[in-house]
Amino acid sequence: MSDASANGDAPQGAAPEAAPQLPKMQILGQFIRDMSFENAAVQNGVVAQGQPDIQVQVALDARKRTTENQYDVIMKLKVDSKTKDEEPKSIFLIELEYGGVFLIENIQEQQLHPFLMIECPRMLFPYVRRIISDVTRDGGYPPLNLDQIDFVALYRQQIAARQAQQPQGTA
Template structure:
């Protein structure tokens, strides 16, 4: 009796091997506004309240098996005392990936969960550096649960009435 390997499917055939390669990572768009300095609010009592909004996008590229995944972060810091904006940071960070062996029905979640996970440490560092260079303490944003984000988006789409 032959043993079934972990990579073998139920019928004994080998499951396709998933292959992913990061071809490029880059900043698509970056904006930082230090509102405190622009308004001249020096000496104001500040208790920052930071909000981070994340959105994702993925596109097929013309080359075979290549995809572009874009992570979009909007970070807004407001003063809890008077609701004045302290700074606003908008970052679009993208990666170009070569992906093979992922079944077609699993490609969408793969692109919007696994690929952003690989990009996130670089996004975190950029946000930390930009806030520090912008005159604020470095902001180290919390980990993003891309699986939960994906599930929320699917639920939101299913809840929308069909047009």
């Protein structure tokens, strides 16, 4: 006769905690830490004709909070829109620092940094996209819908830049 019960459960002597703990992430809160919208075209009487030149810069930051398993992740965006004239003129400039407070459990230490810099920003991005869209629309422009950001590629670029900045060993 088998040790397993008739309903397919594990034998009575088996330890229930033997199953691997699955990673857990929960957004506890989100906030705008800082936001600036400079509507230069309206202030300076610039008439934008045609498609503008839009540059988007993204920076990420994460830090441990004092509460166990809680982290702050901040996404910093700078959206600069200029005319495509010979002498480009600023149309608008948006600077946004958007943060989230995350509860993260069951992540190995060596996987925590990539998780904070890839998965957490991926969860925040739809909200950031909506804010940028609303601000540009409210500023009198067509809503700017940001393209998806490849946070894996961004993370790899940041790691490569950090390694390039490290001083080489002296002989």
